[in-house]
Amino acid sequence: xxxxxxxxxxxxxxxxxxxxxxxxxxxxxxxxxxxxxxxxxxxxxxxxxxxxxxxxxxxxxxxxxxxxxxxxxxxxxxxxxxxxxxxxxxxxxxxxxxxxxxxxxxxxxxxxxxxxxxxxxxxxxxxxxxxxxxxxxxxxxxxxxxxxxxxxxxxxxxxxxxxxxxxxxxxxxxxxxxxxxxxxxxxxxxxxxxxxxxxxxxxxxxxxxxxxxxxxxxxxxxxxxxxxxxxxxxxxxxxxxxxxxxxxxxxxxxxxxxxxxx
Ligand SMILES: Nc1nc2c(ncn2[C@@H]2O[C@H](COP(=O)(O)OP(=O)(O)OP(=O)(O)O)[C@@H](O)[C@H]2O)c(=O)[nH]1
Ligand SMILES: [Mg+2]
Numbered sequence: 502x503x504x505x506x507x508x509x510x511x512x513x514x515x516x517x518x519x520x521x522x523x524x525x526x527x528x529x530x531x532x533x534x535x536x537x538x539x540x541x542x543x544x545x546x547x548x549x550x551x552x553x554x555x556x557x558x559x560x561x562x563x564x565x566x567x568x569x570x571x572x573x574x575x576x577x578x579x580x581x582x583x584x585x586x587x588x589x590x591x592x593x594x595x596x597x598x599x600x601x602x603x604x605x606x607x608x609x610x611x612x613x614x615x616x617x618x619x620x621x622x623x624x625x626x627x628x629x630x631x632x633x634x635x636x637x638x639x640x641x642x643x644x645x646x647x648x649x650x651x652x653x654x655x656x657x658x659x660x661x662x663x664x665x666x667x668x669x670x671x672x673x674x675x676x677x678x679x680x681x682x683x684x685x686x687x688x689x690x691x692x693x694x695x696x697x698x699x700x701x702x703x704x705x706x707x708x709x710x711x712x713x714x715x716x717x718x719x720x721x722x723x724x725x726x727x728x729x730x731x732x733x734x735x736x737x738x739x740x741x742x743x744x745x746x747x748x749x750x751x752x753x754x755x756x757x758x759x760x761x762x763x
Pocket of ligand 1: 509512548549551572574594595599669715721722
């Protein structure tokens with residue numbers, strides 16, 4: 502089986518090597534244990550926004566394939582990366598060392614064993630206060646609360662609580678990408694993907710992870726600017742669904758469908 506690790510980067514030279522090494526070591530170890538019967542051949546894709554600090558060179562030196570995506574945005578980087586990924590199973594995380602890369606093989610095992618389509622990680626489960634600024638925490642709370650209320654009926658039919666709508670660590674089957682429509686170039690792509698998974702009736706779960714303090718390059722996220730954009734996206738998407746329910750336009754969504762490639 503083939504797997505693709507995708508990491509978007511913008512000036513993460515201080516941490517990208519560590520992230521890729523940790524992932525590779527865990528993936529190699531898991532191929533001798535968790536995946537002994539069907540080892541996963543991983544490719545590592547780093548989608549770099551033309552960093553100026555040597556991120557691309559460091560990633561390439563660790564064996565990653567670097568895709569340069571000059572168009573700005575976290576969502577843009579992922580959408581470009583998804584089109585290039587060749588794995589049947591995909592895993593994502595930031596290049597800043599905040600997410601636990603060594604957990605990925607275990608999460609892939611869970612995805613397969615529980616016959617899931619999509620797995621998203623909850624950073625808030627055992628959050629170390631140093632890992633998120635107060636502004637980030639408030640922003641997350643507002644977005645999570647809004648999403649839980651506005652999308653309550655869709656979450657209920659998916660049987661998902663979704664405590665952390667903004668998490669950037671996901672493990673999922675490639676077939677998910679054939680079902681969902683991603684339109685966002687910025688940070689809202691993270692919540693858009695989860696909402697699309699829910700709206701399309703795909704089988705999803707959220708699992709707790711440990712999330713660490715950013716210890717490398719500068720943050721790219723602005724709590725207020727990105728928070729506002731994320732909230733606007735949720736509101737717009739929800740109004741679109743309401744309009745569709747009344748028989749109006751909006752971009753298409755599927756109802757509950759067959760599982761994605763299980
Ligand atoms: N290619 C590309 N990558 C980006 C862009 N913006 C952010 N990234 C990367 O996407 C990942 C997520 O961005 P972060 O700045 O870590 O966002 P965050 O995790 O919400 O915020 P922090 O808590 O500050 O880490 C990181 O690996 C960034 O380097 C972009 O415009 N292009
Ligand atoms: Mg980050």
